[in-house]
Amino acid sequence: MTPSARPPDPLTFEVVELIGAVVNRYREEYEEAAGKHGLTGAQARVLRLLSIEAAPMRRIARKLHCEPSNITGIVDRLEARGLVERRPDAGDRRVKLAAVTDEGREVASQLRESLDFAREPLSDLSVEERTVLRDLLRRMLGVD
Amino acid sequence: MTPSARPPDPLTFEVVELIGAVVNRYREEYEEAAGKHGLTGAQARVLRLLSIEAAPMRRIARKLHCEPSNITGIVDRLEARGLVERRPDAGDRRVKLAAVTDEGREVASQLRESLDFAREPLSDLSVEERTVLRDLLRRMLGVD
DNA sequence: TATTGTTATACTCTATAACTATA
């Protein structure tokens, strides 16, 4: 309780509010983009994850910060639509690897493109401003 | 399809990725903060909305971009916990106004404070940097 | 014994459609 009990510096407060606004807008448009492909937000997130690299169910759950049992159903639905498939793991027969199919890779790619929405508001910023924004976001996230 | 089919300028691409990372982190920590108060994310969002101003069910739905029928259940649960109450509207007897109780206002306030998490990563930025960030976010969101 | 994925269960959120009471 005590550590963050600082006086609510108005500047920081406003930045937090603005980030909240960006978060809301991003999420709304993300859900909408997913919906256009007949996917829920959670399905789209898993698909995006797998389009980067195949992964065991457990790891997907860890990355999405949810219970592994939930991933079963999400991958079931993606698999039923032919976007993802389950493969055995060479080294450990308990493990199942979820991997995107060619069609899944294509949908993930289209999804990424329709996610351009986030690019839209950025078009009002100059290259210099975007560079500043990038560096600030990196530092905010603790990226070196 | 055509309008946003621009070459994927790497700088903009990275900024979009970083914003996505911020969105994910914000959401996770928001859900966690709500959970500490025994609330779901949706309940916390409605409570925050009502802590600013009482509102008819319909308006809550519009602000949360969901169907009005969903608000019934969410307000039901908040009301069952004594955080919110339904009041008649003076001018239109069809309307029900949802309003926070004193306890609801208190929880909303605590929630806002525990939401300080978002302030944490900002502490690494100087005042000047936070000002730049604020102005960039404002422009991104189309705030004048 | 411990771990991986799954199933079963219960709760919540969500959209859709039909209902009621007002307007």
Add this chain to the structure above:
DNA sequence: TATAGTTATAGAGTATAACAATA
């Protein structure tokens, strides 16, 4: 007739607990 809120329903996400197969 149109609108505000609700109810009923179905699908999806979520956590928890228990299970089979494998380590």
